[in-house]
Amino acid sequence: MAGPLATEIHNLLTNSFAPERLEVINDSAKHSGHMGDDGSGESHFTVVIESAAFAGKNRLQRQRMVNHALGDIPGERVHALAIRAFAPDDATKDA
Template identity: 35%
Template sequence: MSLPTPEELRELIAAGLECTQLEVQGDGQHFFATIVSPRFSGLGRLARHRLVYAALGDGMRERVHALSMRTLAPGEALPG
């Protein structure tokens, strides 16, 4: 099984979750994503992460060793 790419994760997240900003970086095993979505409004961190994992699907979750996320609703400040 080939290692996933940041582009592959980005495409899956974008297809399954409305995003106004989406950046994914990684090396095939460890990834970091910044995701801004209106779906995150009023949700806590755990619920936001569940939405992202649902967008990735079961197959991708098994291929990704580590995914760190910064999940924000529109209007929430991106940390500097």
């Protein structure tokens, strides 16, 4: 079951990009006791998102779009956020 922050990330990205695919993966357990672990269990995430909104955009532009949609979450409420953003017609996508 997703925690409140993971749910918020999912909802914000769904509302902003109407993705065909969206995974919000909580990586926090891998970083328990490390820098940035605030004890909440929601400090490190990976987002995998596929949306037509990313068509024609390079990797940096896509990451900026995702960060913008998430507002104060990256860097303030989450210590680390890995973003893998794809357009539907991208030749190679993560499985």
